[in-house]
Amino acid sequence: MAYTEEELKKELETKEYEYGFYTDIESDTFPKGLNEDIVVAISKKKEEPDWMTKWRLEAFRAWKQMEEPEWANVKYQKPDFQNISYYSAPNKKPKYDSLDEVDPELLDTFKKLGISVDEQKKLAGVAVDIVMDSVSVATTFKKTLAEKGIIFCSISEAIKEHPELVKKYLGTVVPQKDNFYAALNSAVFSDGSFCYIPKGVRCPMELSTYFRINQAGTGQFERTLVIAEEGSYVSYLEGCTAPMRDENQLHAAVVELIALDNAEIKYSTVQNWFPGNKEGKGGVYNFVTKRGLCEKHAKISWTQVETGSAVTWKYPSCILKGDYSIGEFYSIAVTNNFQQADTGTKMVHLGKNTKSTIISKGISAGQSQNSYRGLVQVNSRAENARNFSQCDSLLMGNRCGAHTFPYIEVKNKSAQIEHEATTSKIGEDQIFYCNQRGIDTEKAIALIVNGFSKEVLNKLPMEFAVEAQKLLEISLEGSVG
Amino acid sequence: MLEIKNLHASVDDKEILKGINLKVNAGEVHAIMGPNGSGKSTLAEVIAGQEEFEVGEGSILLEGEDLEELSPEERAHKGVFLSFQYPVEIPGVSVTNFMKTAINESRKAQGLEDMPANEMLKKIREKSEMLEIDRKFLSRSLNEGFSGGEKKRNEIFQMAMMEPKLAILDETDSGLDIDALRIVSNGVNKLRSKDNAIIVITHYQRLLEYIVPDFVHVLYNGKIVKSGTKELALELEEKGYDWLKEEAAV
Incomplete structure (x- = not known):
């Protein structure tokens, strides 16, 4: 078996979505469509206080005035917002005291994904807040966390139990009117995670959430809020998979991070939602707003491995408001077949002596389009701001595309900005070299891709790095035949 | 060990x-010499299974087994x-990681378990010492930013690690200064044994x-036009290839 470019390409295209199955759980689903009544109904269904209902309605009214953005380098059929159901929750017993009470079919789903909760519980240091179609069904390790005063729960629960915190911070980093999808999310968000680390506390374990979209025609609108009080530290892991489905599914999440003075938040994401089949049919639309705010000496690191979704539109950003604050963005984005990704970051330097680092690795195969879009902004008062950006693209075959759109806006002369970019291609000569050493093509591609992504993989927490490595292999390799 | 019969590519x-x-035969070292474009590198790659080349007639037998249907790996x-x-x-892949992967893939093909870490470490230490390779070198990305000499030395290091039956060294001397040439050659000589064979291009x-080869062959225009012992190499050094070209043309 030899591997010409042609064969290599074919092989890359034939890897079907491994997690394409559908769990048959009764759901309580709202009728399709969106209007003020639906927004109120969502709020009611979730037993929210009045201020929350009002907040949602404000967002909805703003959203109605907004237009869907078109500047991203992606092409897709715009979703029909009146043809989506905005609330869906698993029907049987929404809350559980122990895993034994959880719907066995649900547990089975998790097993298929390789995230057995039982195992996770036993594994040291990972608490899991699982979101399955909008409502949290299981939360573990709560006690250990509670002893330290850490709050880790669903956002719905937080609205009820900790309204003062939610009220104080929700929408402060990503305002309701921030953008079209953030406004939509603010109006109809179904659930998500809430995390609060008290002053000076170092969270003893990685906090982890698995999201999963699991209802035909259901958009999923996650809302995540992470607050790290002064001098605290937390590492947060977000992982996502969605089952195979024919029609496009919309996902518009909002994540807000708040790092107060001297606090540090590490936010890691592994995303492998259904990317559509090899003809480009189906797949998830992923339009996400993620942003963090850094106060003095605070640090926020975004690390993401994106292998899924048909269309991705995502720019985890840092507002470096406090002096000496640090923002980091490490990203691996893989696109294959007809996937389109327009992803990157925004680093907004407001404070003095602020520092940001951007390392972006894009891997394109098939007929996919992979764009990096990044903004580095240094405001007039941000003395001695520093930025280093590095954008590397790896191409497989001749029909995919890699694009880089770096925007740099500097209003202070003391700023130091560096930008490096490279584009390379997996060569037949590299494959042959590996083959000659006894390494088959599948393994060779994995080796080369992992090498290319190494700087970012190294930033992931251990257990996540292994999963991410596996995902890279799954996304890019076919059964050799 | 290796038998090539009427090979066309x-x-x-x-x-x-x-x-x-x-x-x-096992235990032998053969040198293949010849002017540019005579097909030396092609021969090496065809033996290794590079399928860019179409093999028409002929066969390659390794220990009696026809290699035609076999993939490069x-x-x-x-x-x-x-x-x-x-x-x-290969950026981001260290020499060590590459070798570990290569050795374990070969072991897997032979139905063996992965090589235990301590054994691997010992082997790496031994072979890198033999080739006077600095340990730091092994953690660098494979061939990235290597000098010509480092690349060649790394090839021989891999040969030492993989312990092949048949090693083909394609212009291993090019890009080597005299000290590196001596170190690499010493390495190759230590790897010579009665059980393996080496082809030096x-x-x-x-x-x-x-x-020092047992036999020297001259490849010209896709054919071996002259074979002899190591003295043939000296003769070529003295007279160049032109007399052979004339001879072949006749």
Whole structure:
């Protein structure tokens, strides 16, 4: 078996979505469509206080005035917002005291994904807040966390139990009117995670959430809020998979991070939602707003491995408001077949002596389009701001595309900005070299891709790095035949 | 060990190898010399299974087994090793990681477990010392930013690690200064044994002063036009290739 470019390409295209199955759980689903009544109904269904209902309605009214953005380098059929159901929750017993009470079919789903909760519980240091179609069904390790005063729960629960915190911070980093999808999310968000680390506390374990979209025609609108009080530290892991489905599914999440003075938040994401089949049919639309705010000496690191979704539109950003604050963005984005990704970051330097680092690795195969879009902004008062950006693209075959759109806006002369970019291609000569050493093509591609992504993989927490490595292999390799 | 019979190979309908016959026994070192474009590197790559080349007539037998249907990795698993003339770079993959993967893939093909870490470490230490390779070198990305000499030394290090039955060294001497040439040649000589065979491809007689061949073959225009002992190399050094070209033309 030899591997010409042609064969290599074919092989890359034939890897079907491994997690394409559908769990048959009764759901309580709202009728399709969106209007003020639906927004109120969502709020009611979730037993929210009045201020929350009002907040949602404000967002909805703003959203109605907004237009869907078109500047991203992606092409897709715009979703029909009146043809989506905005609330869906698993029907049987929404809350559980122990895993034994959880719907066995649900547990089975998790097993298929390789995230057995039982195992996770036993594994040291990972608490899991699982979101399955909008409502949290299981939360573990709560006690250990509670002893330290850490709050880790669903956002719905937080609205009820900790309204003062939610009220104080929700929408402060990503305002309701921030953008079209953030406004939509603010109006109809179904659930998500809430995390609060008290002053000076170092969270003893990685906090982890698995999201999963699991209802035909259901958009999923996650809302995540992470607050790290002064001098605290937390590492947060977000992982996502969605089952195979024919029609496009919309996902518009909002994540807000708040790092107060001297606090540090590490936010890691592994995303492998259904990317559509090899003809480009189906797949998830992923339009996400993620942003963090850094106060003095605070640090926020975004690390993401994106292998899924048909269309991705995502720019985890840092507002470096406090002096000496640090923002980091490490990203691996893989696109294959007809996937389109327009992803990157925004680093907004407001404070003095602020520092940001951007390392972006894009891997394109098939007929996919992979764009990096990044903004580095240094405001007039941000003395001695520093930025280093590095954008590397790896191409497989001749029909995919890699694009880089770096925007740099500097209003202070003391700023130091560096930008490096490279584009390379997996060569037949590299494959042959590996083959000659006894390494088959599948393994060779994995080796080369992992090498290319190494700087970012190294930033992931251990257990996540292994999963991410596996995902890279799954996304890019076919059964050799 | 290796038997090549009437081998023809072409690329894009252009025939490059036009009937090669070569027999290499275990324990032997054969040198293949010849002017540029005579087909030396093609021969090396065809033996290794590079499918860019179309093999028409003829056969390649390794220990009596026809290699034709075997993929490059399967040939590697059977003990074929090619030291590349131009080794490729693989950024982000360390020399150590690459070797670990290569060795374990070959072991897997033979139904063996992964090599235990301590054994691997010991082997790496031993072989890197033999080739006077700085340990830091092993954690660098494969061939990335390596000098010409480092790349070649790394090829021989890999050969030492993989312990092939048949090693083909394609212009291993090019890009080496005299000290590096001596170190690399010493390494190759230590790897010579009665159980393996080595084919050395080179332009120059210089390398053959260090790695002394049992036989020398001259490849010209896709055919072996002359074979002899190591004295043939000296003769070529003195007279060049022109007299052979004339002879072949007759």
